[in-house]
Structures are given as structure tokens and as C-alpha cells.
Amino acid sequence: MTKILKRPDSLKPARHLYCAGCGHGIIHRLVAEVIDELNVREITIGIAPVGCAVFAYDYFNFDVTEAAHGRPPAVATGIKRVLPDRIVFTYQGDGDLAAIGTAEIVHAATRGENITVIFVNNTTYGMTGGQMAPTTVIGQKTATTPFGRRPEYEGYPIKICELLSSTEGVCYLERVSVNNPKNVIRAKKSIKKSFQNQIDKRGFSLVEVLSMCPVNWGKTPIESCKWVEEVVTKTFPLGVFKDKTV
Amino acid sequence: MKKILMQGNVALCEGAIAAGLDAYFGYPITPQNEVAVHMSRRMRELNRVFIQAESEIAAINMVFGVSITGKRAMTSSSSPGISLKQEGISYLCGCELPGVIANIQRGGPGLGNISGSQGDYFQAVKGGGHGDYRMITLAPASVQEVYDFAYLSFDLTEKYHNPVLILMDGYTGQMMEPVQRTDRPPIPAKKYKKDWVLDGCKGREPRKIRSLLMNEGELEELNWKLKKKYDKITDTEIRVETINTNSVKKLDVILIAFGVASRVCKGAMNIAREKGKKVGLIRPLTLWPFPYKTIEKLAKKTKKILVVEMNLGQMVEDVKIAVGDKCKVEFLGRPGGSIVNQDEIFSKIK
Numbered sequence: 001m002t003k004i005l006k007r008p009d010s011l012k013p014a015r016h017l018y019c020a021g022c023g024h025g026i027i028h029r030l031v032a033e034v035i036d037e038l039n040v041r042e043i044t045i046g047i048a049p050v051g052c053a054v055f056a057y058d059y060f061n062f063d064v065t066e067a068a069h070g071r072p073p074a075v076a077t078g079i080k081r082v083l084p085d086r087i088v089f090t091y092q093g094d095g096d097l098a099a100i101g102t103a104e105i106v107h108a109a110t111r112g113e114n115i116t117v118i119f120v121n122n123t124t125y126g127m128t129g130g131q132m133a134p135t136t137v138i139g140q141k142t143a144t145t146p147f148g149r150r151p152e153y154e155g156y157p158i159k160i161c162e163l164l165s166s167t168e169g170v171c172y173l174e175r176v177s178v179n180n181p182k183n184v185i186r187a188k189k190s191i192k193k194s195f196q197n198q199i200d201k202r203g204f205s206l207v208e209v210l211s212m213c214p215v216n217w218g219k220t221p222i223e224s225c226k227w228v229e230e231v232v233t234k235t236f237p238l239g240v241f242k243d244k245t246v
Numbered sequence: 247m248k249k250i251l252m253q254g255n256v257a258l259c260e261g262a263i264a265a266g267l268d269a270y271f272g273y274p275i276t277p278q279n280e281v282a283v284h285m286s287r288r289m290r291e292l293n294r295v296f297i298q299a300e301s302e303i304a305a306i307n308m309v310f311g312v313s314i315t316g317k318r319a320m321t322s323s324s325s326p327g328i329s330l331k332q333e334g335i336s337y338l339c340g341c342e343l344p345g346v347i348a349n350i351q352r353g354g355p356g357l358g359n360i361s362g363s364q365g366d367y368f369q370a371v372k373g374g375g376h377g378d379y380r381m382i383t384l385a386p387a388s389v390q391e392v393y394d395f396a397y398l399s400f401d402l403t404e405k406y407h408n409p410v411l412i413l414m415d416g417y418t419g420q421m422m423e424p425v426q427r428t429d430r431p432p433i434p435a436k437k438y439k440k441d442w443v444l445d446g447c448k449g450r451e452p453r454k455i456r457s458l459l460m461n462e463g464e465l466e467e468l469n470w471k472l473k474k475k476y477d478k479i480t481d482t483e484i485r486v487e488t489i490n491t492n493s494v495k496k497l498d499v500i501l502i503a504f505g506v507a508s509r510v511c512k513g514a515m516n517i518a519r520e521k522g523k524k525v526g527l528i529r530p531l532t533l534w535p536f537p538y539k540t541i542e543k544l545a546k547k548t549k550k551i552l553v554v555e556m557n558l559g560q561m562v563e564d565v566k567i568a569v570g571d572k573c574k575v576e577f578l579g580r581p582g583g584s585i586v587n588q589d590e591i592f593s594k595i596k
Contacts, residue, residue, distance in 0.1 A: 078311020
């Protein structure tokens with residue numbers, strides 16, 4: 001009998017602490033598979049965010065550092081500038097990247113830093129108990145928008161791919177999702193491209209991954225996958241927003 | 247080597263470069279703009295890294311990124327910008343990473359003004375950021391010392407894998423004095439063991455750098471480990487200059503000052519000594535670790551101690567801890583970016 005599916009070398013045989021139905025496990029695996037396939041595990045340095053994915057350093061089987069909330073792009077800049085032949089990526093949530101770290105992501109993109117950013121958008125602050133995120137969609141109930149997000153009070157969700165698409169320093173931007181098998185396959189292709197771009201020294205690449213947070217959404221894992229399709233993608237349409245490689 | 251005339255801010259750059267600086271990150275703020283201006287040219291010439299960051303916060307986090315690779319990084323700013331770096335400094339301490347930060351102090355609080363000041367003593371030595379940590383703090387009083395301390399700071403920061411702060415002020419940053427450059431080579435990259443760096447896990451197990459320690463007792467264990475390190479630094483790294491404190495059995499006054507204020511004190515001391523007063527000076531070169539023992543010892547042989555600072559009285563609190571009831575402690579300070587003058591000091595000596 002041949003084993004056709006195994007744990008990627010880039011993942012440790014650790015039990016992860018993510019909730020049932022959370023998208024992080026899938027996204028970690030996709031990143032790990034891509035790093036294996038590109039044969040860069042031994043030259044990769046990952047940067048874990050503050051938030052649920054902070055424990056990424058316990059799951060990924062390569063060098064990983066933690067960064068202060070919102071600052072991974074600045075930390076990545078420091079690493080990549082002194083070790084330009086290493087593969088450097090940040091793994092950030094929506095609170096980290098699109099609220100407290102907005103300046104850092106915009107300016108890393110503006111400088112065209114040759115790094116990869118995996119931006120996980122689950123429209124909420126997962127670790128702290130489901131508060132409103134900068135990406136919370138209109139009408140969405142969270143711990144701090146108990147009546148649903150209202151534009152007149154809380155403003156509108158921030159669209160990072162659309163925002164960064166006007167930036168000359170950016171090489172590649174795509175929004176994908178991991179809510180169904182078809183989208184997972186597409187997400188992997190996009191993540192692989194974002195790392196390949198870095199290997200090819202093409203500059204800043206960011207993949208926004210729409211993900212599920214069933215516990216904080218108050219939904220079952222299956223309902224959550226459907227909600228991404230039916231609601232989240234209406235605010236955050238999937239697709240390529242910029243690609244300098246074509 | 248011939249001495250050359252150099253500005254304090256430039257001497258900071260050159261001392262760091264001589265030590266083997268790999269990367270500098272800055273953000274404009276007066277009175278330290280010459281640092282980034284000089285670095286933007288020099289680091290390019292040397293094929294090293296210079297980035298004008300989008301904020302002081304980004305700059306200290308770029309330092310963090312460089313430090314995790316084992317390379318050498320520095321950032322500089324002035325008081326309001328140093329406030330913004332406190333989070334990053336706390337992370338460097340928590341992750342036990344090296345890194346050099348220079349604060350060319352200006353008047354505060356708030357936006358304050360752009361004159362030299364010593365208002366950030368508390369912030370520097372009492373932990374301006376969150377959590378239990380200490381930061382080695384060097385206080386140069388001349389352009390030569392700025393240069394020498396910049397070099398020294400890289401040795402100290404790697405020796406203890408703990409950030410080092412060079413606490414300058416607008417005056418030491420802006421003034422020009424002759425500087426003797428070092429003929430020492432850069433600090434060897436492998437002088438201190440770097441078995442913790444993240445540079446890709448080729449040929450070894452993957453590593454992680456973090457300060458999040460959630461398991462029971464884990465963080466306390468780190469805190470005690472840090473305490474041990476801080477105790478070792480306190481035992482070995484105190485640097486202090488004493489002038490005219492050994493020549494007589496009993497002194498009338500001992501002046502205690504750091505940085506540019508100590509230069510004014512020297513002038514006042516000389517006037518007083520010409521007039522027959524027995525006056526000495528203690529100048530801490532390291533503000534943390536602080537020379538409590540030197541001060542305690544000398545407090546026994548003086549009628550009084552006069553602490554002179556360009557603030558409302560910050561280091562004086564540490565002097566009082568050292569002195570106890572051994573002699574009287576008086577304070578003379580000028581806050582808000584004003585500089586003390588020697589006549590003011592002399593009138594307090596009389």
C-alpha cells in the first residue's frame with residue numbers, strides 16, 4: 001500500500017489548539033505543503049502574529065519568531081534586508097494586519113519588500129473573544145457590535161487587497177478562501193505563487209485568505225463555510241487584484 | 247590616527263559603524279536628524295542596510311527583525327519617538343535580543359521643545375515599557391564618549407543579549423568636538439555564542455523566538471532568569487567617573503551629574519576650588535546599572551551632595567537611595583530644555 005497523503009515536513013507532529021471548524025489548520029497546512037514543494041524549509045523564517053496564530057511557532061517545522069501586534073511586516077523587513085537569500089513570510093490576522101498594523105503593511109508594500117504575507121481574514125478578533133475586526137462586515141454581530149455593525153457608528157469594513165492594489169511596490173495580490181475544497185485548491189495555488197514570487201525576487205506578495213471562525217460567529221463549522229460563501233464574499237470578492245508577473 | 251572634528255550625532259553613527267553595525271533604521275525627529283542623514287549615505291557606501299522607516303514603532307521592530315538573525319542593528323530618536331519604541335524595547339528584553347537604541351533627549355512632556363534635556367532618565371532606567379525588565383543605559387558627556395559608547399554598546403548588547411540605550415541629549419547630539427576614532431577592528435561576529443539566531447534551520451532543529459509564555463510557571467521562570475542576568479550586569483558593568491574625591495579626607499560638597507550637566511558641574515567645581523572650597527564630582531557613565539556603592543562610600547566623606555540635572559529631579563531619587571542618612575542631599579534642576587549654568591551651581595555650593 002502506498003501512502004499518498006502525509007504530514008508535510010514543514011509541519012511538526014504537534015496537536016494544534018485551534019477550535020473545531022477554524023480555518024487556520026487548513027491554511028497552516030497549505031503554507032507547509034507549499035514550502036515543502038518549493039524545497040525552502042531550511043531557509044525559511046516565519047513571523048507569527050499576535051492572535052490565535054501566535055502559536056504557529058509550535059506547529060511549523062522551521063524557524064519562526066513572534067512579533068508585537070501589527071508589526072510583522074517591519075520585523076520581516078529587518079530580516080529580509082540582512083538575509084536577502086532567505087524566504088521570509090508573515091502570517092497575520094485581520095486585527096493584526098488591518099487595524100493596529102495598517103501602517104506597517106502599507107509601507108512594507110510601498111517599499112516593495114520582497115516578502116510574502118499570508119493575511120487571514122475571518123472578520124473578527126478570535127483570540128480575545130470575537131470583537132469587531134476592521135474587516136467585520138456590515139450587519140455582523142460581534143462581542144463589541146451586539147446590534148450588528150452599523151456604518152453610521154462603526155464605519156465600513158476595510159478591503160486590504162483593493163487598498164494595496166494601487167501601490168506600485170506590490171507584485172501580487174489575491175483574495176482566496178478555504179471554505180470548500182475547490183477554494184482550498186485555488187488558495188494553495190495562490191500561496192505557492194506568492195512564495196515563488198519571493199524566490200524569483202519579484203517583490204511584495206500578499207494572499208488574503210477568507211477563513212472561518214465558527215466559535216465566535218456562533219455558527220457550526222458547516223454553517224460557517226456557507227456564511228463565507230453567502231455573506232463574506234459579497235463584501236470581499238475573491239480574485240486576483242494585482243499581478244505584475246503576467 | 248589624527249583626531250577629526252565631528253558632531254555628536256555623527257559620532258554616534260561612526261562609533262556604531264566601527265563596531266560592525268549591519269543595519270540602521272530611523273525616523274525624522276529633531277534634534278537627531280543628522281543621524282539618519284549621515285547613515286543614509288554612509289551605510290550605502292559600506293553596502294549595509296539603511297531604511298527610513300514609516301514610524302519609530304516600525305524602526306524598532308525592524309531592529310527586532312535584524313536582531314533575531316544575529317546581525318547588528320541600531321535605531322535612534324528623540325524623546326517623543328523613544329516613547330513610541332517602548333513596546334519594542336520590552337519585546338527585545340522579553341525575547342533576550344540585542345539591539346542598540348540612542349535617545350537624543352529633548353524637552354518634554356508631550357511634544358515639548360527641541361532643546362537638549364535630561365527628562366527621560368526615569369523612562370530609561372526604570373522601565374519605560376511594560377513588564378519586569380532592565381536596559382543597560384550609557385550616558386555620554388562628550389562627542390568622544392558618544393563615539394566610544396556607541397562602539398561599546400554593541401559589545402554589551404551582544405554579551406548580555408539585552409538592549410542597550412545610549413542616553414544622549416540635544417547638546418551632545420548637536421555639538422562638535424574632536425574625536426579620536428578607534429583603530430580596533432569591528433567586534434568579531436562570533437565573539438559571543440549565537441546559538442539562538444533564526445537564519446533558517448539547515449542542519450539543525452528549527453528554533454523559535456518568543457516572549458509569550460503561557461504555561462504555568464514558564465514566564466516566572468524567564469523573569470528569574472532575567473533577574474540573574476541583571477544581577478550579573480550590576481556586578482560587572484557599572485562605570486563611574488570620580489573627580490577630586492580622593493585628595494582630601496573630608497569634602498564640603500560632592501556634585502553628582504550625568505551627561506552634559508556634568509560638564510557644567512566641572513566648571514562650577516573649578517571655580518569653587520579656586521576659592522578654597524573642597525568640591526568633588528561623581529559622574530555615572532552607566533545610569534543602569536547605577537553606581538549606588540560608589541555614592542554610598544563617598545557620602546560618608548562629604549558634608550553634602552548636590553545633584554544637578556536638566557529635569558525636575560529624577561536621578562536624585564537614586565542618589566538618595568544610595569546616600570540614606572549619611573549626608574544631606576540637595577537638588578538643582580532646570581527642566582523644559584533649559585541648561586543649568588555654572589554660576590547657579592556655584593551659588594548652591596557656597
